[in-house]
Amino acid sequence: MIEQVADPLPQQGYAKVVLELEVNNHPGVMSHICNLFARRAFNVEGILCMPVADGRRSRIWLLVFEDQRLEQMMRQVEKLEDVLAVRPHGAGHEVFERLEDFFH
Amino acid sequence: MEKMTGAQLIVRLLERQGVRTIAGIPGGAILPLYDALSGSTIIRHVLARHEQGAGFMAQGMARVSGRPEVCFASSGPGATNLVTAIADARLDSIPLVAITGQVPLSMIGTDAFQEVDIYGMTVPITKHNFLVRSAQELLEVIPAAFRIAMSGRPGPVLVDVPKDVQSQLIEVAELPPPAEPEALPPLDQGLLAQAAQMINEAEQPVLYLGGGVVHSGAAALAVTLAEQASMPTTMTLMALGTMPMDHPLSIGMLGMHGARYTNFVLEEADLVVCVGARFDDRAVGKAAQFCPKAKIVHIDVDRSELHKVKNAHVAIHADVTVALEALLPQVKVTLRKRWLSHVDSLKSRFPLQLPGQDDPRTHYGLIHAVAAALDDEAVVTTDVGQHQMWVAQAYPFRRARQWFTSGGLGTMGFGMPAAMGAAMAEPDRTVVCFSGDGSLMMNIQELATLAEEGLNVKIVLMNNNSLGLVYQQQNLFYGKRVFASKYRGAPDFVRIAEGFGIKALDLDGESDPRAALAQALNTPGPCLIHASIDREQFVYPMVPPGAANTEMIGG
Numbered sequence A: 001m002i003e004q005v006a007d008p009l010p011q012q013g014y015a016k017v018v019l020e021l022e023v024n025n026h027p028g029v030m031s032h033i034c035n036l037f038a039r040r041a042f043n044v045e046g047i048l049c050m051p052v053a054d055g056r057r058s059r060i061w062l063l064v065f066e067d068q069r070l071e072q073m074m075r076q077v078e079k080l081e082d083v084l085a086v087r088p089h090g091a092g093h094e095v096f097e098r099l100e101d102f103f104h
Numbered sequence B: 001m002e003k004m005t006g007a008q009l010i011v012r013l014l015e016r017q018g019v020r021t022i023a024g025i026p027g028g029a030i031l032p033l034y035d036a037l038s039g040s041t042i043i044r045h046v047l048a049r050h051e052q053g054a055g056f057m058a059q060g061m062a063r064v065s066g067r068p069e070v071c072f073a074s075s076g077p078g079a080t081n082l083v084t085a086i087a088d089a090r091l092d093s094i095p096l097v098a099i100t101g102q103v104p105l106s107m108i109g110t111d112a113f114q115e116v117d118i119y120g121m122t123v124p125i126t127k128h129n130f131l132v133r134s135a136q137e138l139l140e141v142i143p144a145a146f147r148i149a150m151s152g153r154p155g156p157v158l159v160d161v162p163k164d165v166q167s168q169l170i171e172v173a174e175l176p177p178p179a180e181p182e183a184l185p186p187l188d189q190g191l192l193a194q195a196a197q198m199i200n201e202a203e204q205p206v207l208y209l210g211g212g213v214v215h216s217g218a219a220a221l222a223v224t225l226a227e228q229a230s231m232p233t234t235m236t237l238m239a240l241g242t243m244p245m246d247h248p249l250s251i252g253m254l255g256m257h258g259a260r261y262t263n264f265v266l267e268e269a270d271l272v273v274c275v276g277a278r279f280d281d282r283a284v285g286k287a288a289q290f291c292p293k294a295k296i297v298h299i300d301v302d303r304s305e306l307h308k309v310k311n312a313h314v315a316i317h318a319d320v321t322v323a324l325e326a327l328l329p330q331v332k333v334t335l336r337k338r339w340l341s342h343v344d345s346l347k348s349r350f351p352l353q354l355p356g357q358d359d360p361r362t363h364y365g366l367i368h369a370v371a372a373a374l375d376d377e378a379v380v381t382t383d384v385g386q387h388q389m390w391v392a393q394a395y396p397f398r399r400a401r402q403w404f405t406s407g408g409l410g411t412m413g414f415g416m417p418a419a420m421g422a423a424m425a426e427p428d429r430t431v432v433c434f435s436g437d438g439s440l441m442m443n444i445q446e447l448a449t450l451a452e453e454g455l456n457v458k459i460v461l462m463n464n465n466s467l468g469l470v471y472q473q474q475n476l477f478y479g480k481r482v483f484a485s486k487y488r489g490a491p492d493f494v495r496i497a498e499g500f501g502i503k504a505l506d507l508d509g510e511s512d513p514r515a516a517l518a519q520a521l522n523t524p525g526p527c528l529i530h531a532s533i534d535r536e537q538f539v540y541p542m543v544p545p546g547a548a549n550t551e552m553i554g555g
C-alpha cells in the first residue's frame, strides 16, 4: 500500500483552451467544479461566471491549458450532477480577450 | 394536505424508499430527525459506537443488497467521523446515503458549536452532496440522493440537514414517488459489433472483470461470454467470485498479489476485454507495460473511465449487463485449444503457491479450514493488510457478492462493521470477517454493537501482533529498517471480546483446531476466533509498487 503520486504534467508550452459550462445556479456548484480541476493539477487560468435565463442556471467560462488529459477531464466535469453541458472552444474565444482590459 | 416537520418528512421518504435499517449515532444537531425516527414502525435503528462504524455498517448492507443504504450522524465530529466510510464508498462505487445534522441555517459559517463544513469537505469524496436550505427542498433532495447513489456507477451521496430545517413545519400535498435509477446510456451498436469482431478474430484473448460486473449483476453473463469465446478470465480484487475460482477458465486475481501465471497470461494476450474495471494501479502495475501486445476493448458505465489510464481500441460506454447481453449473440462459439493449453502450461509452471494450506495453524491453512467449514452462501469480509491479500488469493469464492473488502481506499477497520451490515441485511447468512490485529483495533468498539445486535458474525483474527503489511514492505523495500510496525504490547483479544459480551475461541490452544473452528463457525451468533500467525510470513508474489506486473518477487 505504498502511495504513488503522479507528477503534475508540465503545462507550459501547451495551447490554451476555453471551456463553456452550462450549470445549475446554486451555492456549491463552483466548488464542485474547481475541486475537480485542482485535484488533477489543472491550473484554471481564468474564470468567469454569470447567471443566465431566469437565474436557475449559470454559464461558466474557464480558461485552461490544453493537455492530453483534457478530454478525460471534460468527461469528469460532465459527470457532475450540476453540470448540464460542457463545450470546448479555441483559446482565441473573445470572452476572455474582451476582459483583458480589466486586468491592466 | 398533511402537516409535518422536515424530520418527519425525511423519515417518510426513507420508509417509502424501502430503507429498513439505519445505522448511526445521535447528537444535538440531528435530534429532531432521531425524534422523528423513534416514531417509525418500519425503520429499525442500529446504534453504532463510532460514526465510522455506522458508515461501514450501511456499506455492508449496501454491498450485499446492491441498494442504497443509509447512515446518520450529527454535525461536527459526528459528520467528520463519517468521512472515511464515505470516501471508501466512493472508491469502491457503493451506493450510500449519509444524512448529517447541521447547525441551524442562520449559524452556518459562524464557527458555531459543532459546526463543520461537511458539505465542502465531502465534495471530492461523494458522487454528489447537498446542503438543504428548507424543508420544502427535502421533497426533491431525498429522492435525488437515492437516484444519484444508485444510477450508473453507484456511489455515496451526503445530505446535510440544518437542525431548523429538520424542525420546520411544512404542508405536503403529495409525497414524491420513490427514486428509481436513471435510464442507462444507449448502446452504440457499431462499437459493439467492432468489439465482437475483435473477440472473434483474436487468438489469445483474455477477459478482465471488475467490480462493475458485480454492481450490474452481470456475473453469469460474463461467465457465458468467457465460455463462448474460450477466454481465460482474470478478476480484480473487487470482482472475485464473479467467475467461480475453480472454473476451468478462471486465471484468478491479477495484479500486485496475483499469481505469477496470471500476470504472464496477460503479458501474452493479444486482446484484453475489460468489463467494469478501471485499470487501477494495484491491478495493472506500471500501466505502460500492462498487456503490451494486446488490443483493448473497454466496457464501462462511467464514461470518464474510458481512455483514462489505458487508451482503448474500442471503448463502449454502457451498463455491463446491457452490453454483454447484446454482445453474446455476436460472439462466435470458439474453442481456442492452443491458447488454452498454453495458459494451462503457464499455470502449471507458475502456479499460485499456497504453502501450508493443509495445516490450519498457518495463514493459508486457516483460510482453507474456514472455507471448508462453510458453504458458498456464507459472506466473507476482510480488513486491510496481509490477511486481506491471503484471503483474496486462497479463499474459494464462487459467487458475486460473496466477498466484500475495502479495495480502492484500503481502509483498516472496514471488516467488522461491514460484516455486521451484511448480517443485518441478510440475517440468514453466516458472515465471516477475516481481520488483522491492527485493523480490528481500528473499529473494535463495534464489538459492543455486535453483542447488542447478536448478529451472526464470526471474526477470524489473524494475529501477528504487528502491522504485517507495513512490516513486509519495510523488510522488502526499506532495507529491513523495521520501524513503527511491530507492537510492543499484546492485548488479550479473547478477553477483550468476552468483556464486550462476545464468545471467543483461541485456536492456539485447541488440540483439534479444525473441529473447534467448524463448531464455532456453525454455532449461530457472534464469535471471535483468535489465531496466532507467524509475523515472518509475507504475501507473495508481489509486484513492487511502480513496477510492471511481470516483475514479481517471490511466489
Ligand SMILES: Cc1ncc(C[n+]2csc(CCOP(=O)(O)OP(=O)(O)O)c2C)c(N)n1
Binding pocket: A001, B383, B384, B385, B386, B387, B388, B410, B411, B412, B413, B435, B436, B437, B438, B439, B440, B442, B462, B464, B466, B467, B468, B469, B470
Ligand atoms: C486506516 C488505515 N491506516 C493505515 C493504513 C496503512 N496500512 C495498510 S496495511 C497496514 C497494516 C495492517 O495490519 P493488520 O490489520 O494487523 O493486518 P496484517 O497486515 O498484519 O495482516 C497498514 C498500517 C491503512 N490501510 N488504513
